[in-house]
Amino acid sequence: MPTLLSIEALENDRQFVERRRMADDSPWGTARLMWDQRLRAIDDKIAEAKSRRSAYASVALIFDGLPVIGQGDIRLDFTTDALASYQKVIAASLASQGDQPVAAKGKIKGADKSKLFIRDIVRGSMGFILEELAASQTDMFDTPLKSAVEQATGLIAKLNDASSEEFGVVIETASPRLVGALQKFTKVLRDSGATTRIVGDENRVMLGLEDINRLSERFSDVEVTEEDVLHDGILLGILPDSHEFELQLPDNQGTLKGSVTDDLTFKYVTDQAFKEQLLLKPVKAQVKYTRTSRNGRLIKQQVSLENLELRAVTDLLT
Template identity: 30%
Template sequence: MLKKLEIDALMADLASVEAMLASRTEEEDPSGYYQFSARKAQLEDSIARAGERPETHAELGIFFGGGPVQGSRGINADFAGKALDDLQALVSKKYSSREVGRLGARGPVPRADTSQLLITGVARGSFGFVLEESGVDGEIVNTPLKETVDEITDILSRVGVADEAVFDEAAAELDARTLVTLKQFFQRLDESGATMRVVDGSRDFLLDRNAVSLARQRTQAMEIEERGGEFIGTLFLLPNSHRFEFNPTDGGQAVLKGTFGPNVVRQLEGQAELGQVAIDPREIPRRPWRVEIRTREIRERNRAPRQVFTLTRLIAPV
């Protein structure tokens, strides 16, 4: 079960037990008081252990409400299937973009088979699904798929908020292929009159009808154009925050700032099995480097275009 949902269920049980304890005393009902006290201690221990359990593999709870849902009885099968398919496509495209780099405008999504989530549970109330990464949850560090799901969840949490600055942060994380699916997803939710609650790790947020409608309007009004290019210049990396600053040797170009992904991280760490040695980021600024940088131009209705830069590869020192 999702950690957040498990803790919420345990907390609800604890509240009930504490109410029962408050309604009696040890003198009046020694047997009942002892049983409820033992149950209280057991629940508190379970909550503590659940809170300490690391979350290293991908888990996601999606709860739908509104038009497609009939209370806790069920959900429209056509809507549920297509909405889950959209969510899986978002995860697969984001995962491929992180691991492989820029996706083509069309065609198969590379490594889509390694980014598949399993439906491991059905949650009632508003009708929902629990999605999890396949495999055993025994990793010490976060899996790449968990990091991808966290990024998609973060985008979903920002795209429908009223604050334009928060939405701009989400838009900066999108690529052209992911945007196509995001448009389709929010159009489906809006036309079906659906709402959506998302639970991921410690996050729990609701996209109500206003948020869904706003997200649809924003994504429909957005276009993203991507291009890649090689540059030579002075490069500064901040490995902990995965950010870079690049000063091209061509003085006519402005300094480029942005983020870098797993490909560059692997280059920094080295891959001995491929004959690649680690690269010390402190040594990189000492001489010019040839690098590959992806530029995304984001265009929105009634707003000036803006550019987002991603360092995709360290080619070689010059």
């Protein structure tokens, strides 16, 4: 169970015991002594929960609103859409931890490492505890998936608390794929009339109707687009460690710089003939531009080199 959720449950128990303790009017104080013992036991458990930590991802998604009936029933179609869209948020968050840009569409490389599994349901409300499959040997450091889960929760909380201007700044720093996934998750909640609490080990956020409507409206102003462009130029080089490229464009257009896909970097490093054929030679470069706009204004652009080929002699003569 997520640490913060365990602490929440213990604190609720403590409030109940404290109320009973204060209401005790026994002349002998026997019941009050019992409640005092309960309080000490709960305080010990809270201290233990705060000191205990797991290196693996654990998060609770707790839903309320129109899709939830009572404390034990929830619409299947909503649950499927909500959990699937949340999983995409986590996959994008995990992919965004690396130095490489993530494509705005299509399959995310390494998405299999982002899988969360339903471990339990949240008692007393309608929610699910999602966790990653822990290895048999305990890790000393947080797994990348745990970091991705906590990062996603923190980002949602930051966007929820942001002013309109701050929202734009936060969106500018996030990867376009993560922005698109958050758009979808928020839309699922709004379209279904649902609210949610997301509680992890370190971060939590509560989204009521007003929060979800505000986020959805702001996200509706955000657009993520991709464009593939073929450039002629001279390949100045590819840096394998940083996955960066430099391409000298013709007619004094300057030098185009950006990231390189893993597949192209691998071929460039391992295939010496491929490298010698292209380095400092006229090439055709397939470049993907991923742009994030808000209210029609460009706020972020990613440039990624997808492929290369030597320019034909006939092209050089024209």
